[in-house]
Amino acid sequence: MNTNSDYPKRICSTTGFPICRSAEFFVKANAVLGVVFLLIGGIAAILIALTRWQAVHLLPVDWFYRILTLHGINMLIFWILFFEVAILYFVSTTLLKVRLASRLTAWISLVMMFVGAVMVDVTILLGKADVMLSSYLPLLAHPAFYLGIILVAVGTLIAVGNYFATLYIAKKEKTYEGSVPLVVFGATAAAIIAVVTLLHGAVVMVPTFLYSLHLCPQPDPQWYRLLWWGLGHMSQQVNVCAMVAVWYLLAAITTGAKPLNEAVCRSAFVLYILFINLASAHHLLVDPGVSAGWKIWNTSYAMYLAVLASMMHGFTVPASVEVAMRGKGYVRGLFGWLTNAPWRNPGFSAFFLSLLIFGFIGGITGVTLGTQQINIIAHNTLRIPGHFHATVVGGTTLAFMGLTYYVVPLLWRREYILKPLCRLQPYLFGIGILIMSFGMSFAGSMGVSRRSWDIDAGGSIYGPTAHLFLALVGIGGTVAFIALFLYVGLTVGTLLFGRRIAAGKSMEDWGTPKVLSTSPGHDHVAPAPGFAGGATVAEAHPTQGTMVLAVIFLLSFAVYYFANWKALADVWPVR
Amino acid sequence: MNQESSSGLECPKPGWFQAPSGNERTWIGMAVIWCLILSVMMPYWHFRGKQNSTGEAYRVKPADFVKRVEAFVKVNTGEESLVEDGIAPVVPAPPGEVYLLAKQFFWFPVLKLRSGETYRLHISSADVQHGFSLLPMNMNFQIVPGYDHVLTIKPQAPGTYHIVCNEFCGIGHQQMVGKIIVE
Ligand code: HEM
Numbered sequence: 001m002n003t004n005s006d007y008p009k010r011i012c013s014t015t016g017f018p019i020c021r022s023a024e025f026f027v028k029a030n031a032v033l034g035v036v037f038l039l040i041g042g043i044a045a046i047l048i049a050l051t052r053w054q055a056v057h058l059l060p061v062d063w064f065y066r067i068l069t070l071h072g073i074n075m076l077i078f079w080i081l082f083f084e085v086a087i088l089y090f091v092s093t094t095l096l097k098v099r100l101a102s103r104l105t106a107w108i109s110l111v112m113m114f115v116g117a118v119m120v121d122v123t124i125l126l127g128k129a130d131v132m133l134s135s136y137l138p139l140l141a142h143p144a145f146y147l148g149i150i151l152v153a154v155g156t157l158i159a160v161g162n163y164f165a166t167l168y169i170a171k172k173e174k175t176y177e178g179s180v181p182l183v184v185f186g187a188t189a190a191a192i193i194a195v196v197t198l199l200h201g202a203v204v205m206v207p208t209f210l211y212s213l214h215l216c217p218q219p220d221p222q223w224y225r226l227l228w229w230g231l232g233h234m235s236q237q238v239n240v241c242a243m244v245a246v247w248y249l250l251a252a253i254t255t256g257a258k259p260l261n262e263a264v265c266r267s268a269f270v271l272y273i274l275f276i277n278l279a280s281a282h283h284l285l286v287d288p289g290v291s292a293g294w295k296i297w298n299t300s301y302a303m304y305l306a307v308l309a310s311m312m313h314g315f316t317v318p319a320s321v322e323v324a325m326r327g328k329g330y331v332r333g334l335f336g337w338l339t340n341a342p343w344r345n346p347g348f349s350a351f352f353l354s355l356l357i358f359g360f361i362g363g364i365t366g367v368t369l370g371t372q373q374i375n376i377i378a379h380n381t382l383r384i385p386g387h388f389h390a391t392v393v394g395g396t397t398l399a400f401m402g403l404t405y406y407v408v409p410l411l412w413r414r415e416y417i418l419k420p421l422c423r424l425q426p427y428l429f430g431i432g433i434l435i436m437s438f439g440m441s442f443a444g445s446m447g448v449s450r451r452s453w454d455i456d457a458g459g460s461i462y463g464p465t466a467h468l469f470l471a472l473v474g475i476g477g478t479v480a481f482i483a484l485f486l487y488v489g490l491t492v493g494t495l496l497f498g499r500r501i502a503a504g505k506s507m508e509d510w511g512t513p514k515v516l517s518t519s520p521g522h523d524h525v526a527p528a529p530g531f532a533g534g535a536t537v538a539e540a541h542p543t544q545g546t547m548v549l550a551v552i553f554l555l556s557f558a559v560y561y562f563a564n565w566k567a568l569a570d571v572w573p574v575r
Numbered sequence: 576m577n578q579e580s581s582s583g584l585e586c587p588k589p590g591w592f593q594a595p596s597g598n599e600r601t602w603i604g605m606a607v608i609w610c611l612i613l614s615v616m617m618p619y620w621h622f623r624g625k626q627n628s629t630g631e632a633y634r635v636k637p638a639d640f641v642k643r644v645e646a647f648v649k650v651n652t653g654e655e656s657l658v659e660d661g662i663a664p665v666v667p668a669p670p671g672e673v674y675l676l677a678k679q680f681f682w683f684p685v686l687k688l689r690s691g692e693t694y695r696l697h698i699s700s701a702d703v704q705h706g707f708s709l710l711p712m713n714m715n716f717q718i719v720p721g722y723d724h725v726l727t728i729k730p731q732a733p734g735t736y737h738i739v740c741n742e743f744c745g746i747g748h749q750q751m752v753g754k755i756i757v758e
């Protein structure tokens with residue numbers, strides 16, 4: 001290690017990693033702001049969920065559309081971007097043992113993002129931007145709305161630049177040897193995609209902003225759709241990348257997992273970078289003026305190479321947990337490693353539920369709905385929110401929540417309050433999102449449109465079953481909201497009232513698997529308390545349990561996929 | 576899966592670049608095959624399947640499209656007895672060009688089509704974007720102003736079908752419901 005690292009830092013007494021003081025401040029600031037926007041988005045969520053449940057029908061019509069706009073933007077853009085910036089600063093400085101490149105830049109980015117976000121929220125709440133998250137032209141919002149989004153996008157871009165500069169310093173000062181750790185590699189993949197994404201955002205938002213000021217002619221609405229989804233969809237891949245990096249991180253600290261094969265994991269991240277930029281297309285599958293050949297090539301992300309990448313991570317992450325657990329002596333049967341996993345540890349349960357929900361629900365529905373022709377029976381129905389609440393909410397958001405249960409004790413040096421509730425929270429959130437996503441997907445299959453205040457406004461077109469599924473949206477949404485509120489409350493409560501962790505002491509263990517004394521020949525690498533150590537693996541451990549899970553996954557995928565082709569074959573012929 | 580491995584938090588040991596082995600290798604093989612099946616399904620359906628979105632569309636000024644719809648309605652309006660809800664259903668002769676206008680917050684006109692015949696349905700918008708959602712089949716297409724989106728469709732069974740707008744188009748969006756009658 002390099003000795004030339006005399007920046008203000010402290011050594012984390014739990015992990016032994018050096019924590020850069022200036023990075024620490026910006027990690028905290030960005031994470032806290034992220035959680036504030038999550039709360040705003042969450043309050044909006046419960047209001048719209050209880051409006052779509054038609055038996056309750058809470059909001060009046062204009063406020064429904066307004067609050068829906070608020071929800072989409074605060075959740076998908078503000079919460080996720082602020083938290084991702086926190087993750088970038090955190091993993092780069094901590095894992096590479098380096099200082100943050102520039103405090104000034106971090107300040108500029110933070111202020112721009114915050115000012116932009118406040119501008120957007122105020123404009124929406126004043127009723128000047130009832131245009132939804134996608135703000136499709138020719139619908140037009142107040143210029144402040146576009147300017148706010150541009151500020152957030154540029155602010156984020158600056159933060160990403162700061163991240164790359166930090167990587168550069170680490171490389172130059174040789175604070176690490178060889179290749180960067182896998183988690184940093186994943187975060188870097190996310191950062192690269194973020195740059196491409198945000199540039200798309202600039203290309204589409206700047207002319208739209210100028211148009212809203214009458215300074216240039218109206219951009220073509222179809223052009224807008226293409227470019228907007230270059231921003232809108234690719235940013236989802238930033239989320240996927242960041243989420244997968246967090247999976248590897250949480251798997252390592254809660255069970256001591258080590259990636260089976262670094263080359264596989266890294267190649268999978270590279271596939272994301274290379275092929276994700278095509279994903280804009282699958283929002284345009286039933287659009288005019290876009291040819292079938294173009295749609296087929298692009299939606300498959302060039303032959304589904306990005307899907308392949310997710311399937312690689314989807315195997316290797318649980319398999320690495322399996323190997324780690326077996327290495328600690330949990331070798332019974334196919335699933336002894338899984339049943340003995342630290343399910344009471346919210347870092348682990350959030351991570352593993354995120355993996356399951358993202359893979360089994362989000363992934364399968366996403367690939368199916370994004371199939372060129374199948375999209376005909378899905379586009380703009382509630383099936384779409386049903387899908388993405390399983391990816392970006394049950395997947396990304398839940399993983400980020402799990403990470404928080406470690407970041408708060410490590411950075412703020414306070415123990416979580418009301419721990420039993422913390423242990424419950426990931427389950428409650430996961431179950432709520434599952435119920436809601438299920439309700440949305442089935443209502444959507446019956447043709448219920450997304451973004452609609454009242455499905456009976458034009459007469460009763462839908463039967464009682466559709467209403468039943470909308471009730472599930474309301475009920476699942478309420479459960480998820482309670483869990484979200486719990487998460488925010490517990491975290492904020494901890495920042496204010498949590499028991500301080502004395503200097504030199506490590507955080508309390510949330511529950512990590514102990515090495516069984518019956519595990520022969522495996523000498524245990526002593527971990528810092530609170531963190532799961534890896535077992536030195538003397539021989540290869542089997543991954544049969546994961547293989548069985550993976551095969552079940554593939555079968556479910558095939559059933560759902562072909563059932564949708566069958567459903568498509570039953571509708572009117574159309575070309 | 577060897578002694579050298581390090582967790583995702585540490586730098587990998589030298590020599591980490593290795594081909595996958597064991598179950599991981601088998602799984603990647605299975606995933607590749609599945610992705611190939613996924614890729615082949617779309618071109619296969621394009622040639623052999625009956626439901627495709629080819630994106631056939633022509634540039635048109637919204638005002639011009641409105642004129643085309645009006646001319647089409649004038650030529651094809653049915654008898655007085657068919658008037659329903661104050662709107663005359665249009666009975667175009669198959670096989671033919673049929674026009675449908677999306678406008679905040681209605682669909683115009685009510686079309687009357689024959690089952691089993693093929694129509695070229697031109698849809699466009701007079702103002703903002705809309706979504707064409709034909710129920711109860713749940714067939715959905717995007718309608719963008721400036722683009723005459725042509726769907727070549729073949730109704731399969733008599734009945735009354737609803738067209739729900741499923742792209743947010745303003746505060747009256749939820750009221751935007753039209754009709755296609757098939758006999
Ligand atoms: C308590 C948790 C949540 C609940 C109850 C909830 C509920 C809902 C509901 C009911 C809708 C409206 C669907 C429609 O009518 O079209 C919606 C839309 C949406 N939600 Fe959530 N949601 C939650 C969390 C999240 C999170 C964490 C994110 C992102 C990270 C998110 C992203 C979105 C987006 C992007 C939309 C679409 C907005 C639009 O159509 O413009 N949601 N959500």
Ligand SMILES: [Cu+2]
Pocket residue numbers: 678679680704705706740741742743744748751
């Ligand atoms: Cu409309």
